[in-house]
Amino acid sequence: MDRRQLPPEQIRTLRAAHPKMRERDFARIHAITEAELVSAYCGQGVLGLRPDVETLLAGLKQVGEVMALTRNESVVHEKIGIYEDVHFGQKASMVLGENIDLRIFPERWAFGFAVERPSETGELRRSLQFFDRFGDAVHKVHARPGTDLAAWHDLVGRLQNLEQDGTLDIETPSPEVPSGPAADREELRARWESLTDTHQFFPMLKALNLGRHEALNMVGADYAWPLDAGAVAGLFAGAVAEALPVMVFVGNRGCIQIHSGPIVNVAPMGPWLNVMDETFHMHLRTDQIAEAWAVRKPTKDGHVTSVELYGADRELILQMFGKRHEGVDERPDWRRLVEALPPAGRSTAA
Incomplete structure (x- = not known):
């Protein structure tokens, strides 16, 4: 199915009709990206962030226990712990903590959001969500009961994007073309x-x-x-x-x-x-x-x-x-x- 570009208000209307559907499934069914779905709520519990990996990792060291989530189309991987032993690099950054262990490729990060949504009990669920230029999720951080919310909000403030109109320049993936003959x-x-x-x-x-x-x-x-x-x-x-x-x-x-x-x-x-x-x-x-x-x-x-x-x-x-x-x-x-x-x-x- 070809991807289509829907205005934020239309995405919100469609979402209201399917509130419990998993975000990734909803985006696929409606031929949009997950990043566009999240961005459609900018100003309504969603704040656009700069995908600044160095500022993010430096700030996360201060927020205490969180849940780190990385996934692809077929598997979700979640780790509960703290972001510690952080190392920055131009091509790759690393988190080498006891529980949270990451290899991050900053050049691939394009969009970020701070999300606050009420749970079924009314309690706010907070997350930081980051996406690549194709609109696919690369990494998410979820607050937990032990998270230092003052440090969390301070980090969100330092990452806040000045542009908050909810529009994204999403690219369409194209097949990689070999640069030359393959080895035998x-x-x-x-x-x-x-x-x-x-x-x-x-x-x-x-x-x-x-x-x-x-x-x-x-x-x-x-x-x-x-x-x-x-x-x-x-x-x-x-x-x-x-x-x-x-x-x-x-x-x-x-x-x-x-x-x-x-x-x-x-x-x-x-x-x-x-x-x-x-x-x-x-x-x-x-x-x-x-x-x-x-x-x-x-x-x-x-x-x-x-x-x-x-x-x-x-x-x-x-x-x-x-x-x-x-x-x-x-x-x-x-x-x-x-x-x-x-x-x-x-x-x-x-």
């Missing part, structure tokens, strides 16, 4: 075999002009092999049963959010696989997982094993690793869990 299988394997750190993986793909999914299909089953669709539930169940500390990465164009630690409460509900732990909540649409892959990457400390989930568009939904520290080989129980998952074509019921 031999080149890929030679570079893959020479990896010494997982952080070298993305630069390797860029140098070889290969997409992530394309590389997994090309490299060979000793480094990447497809898993059965039922492997995802088995992966989470196994991590819970063995109390394995894991790392769960969820990202989009502008932000990657990471959970590090064990997972305790996994609750499937229809197509959703939910994690409902004290400081980590996750909601994964398993019906939107088109492919699951097990991946091995060499490092100077031995190879590192991960599971990667992809949607029908071949875009990465989620990555999961065993929790490890630099200079230490990965946990053998995590490696055994992944290597025991059923490969594609062999269901867990077989």
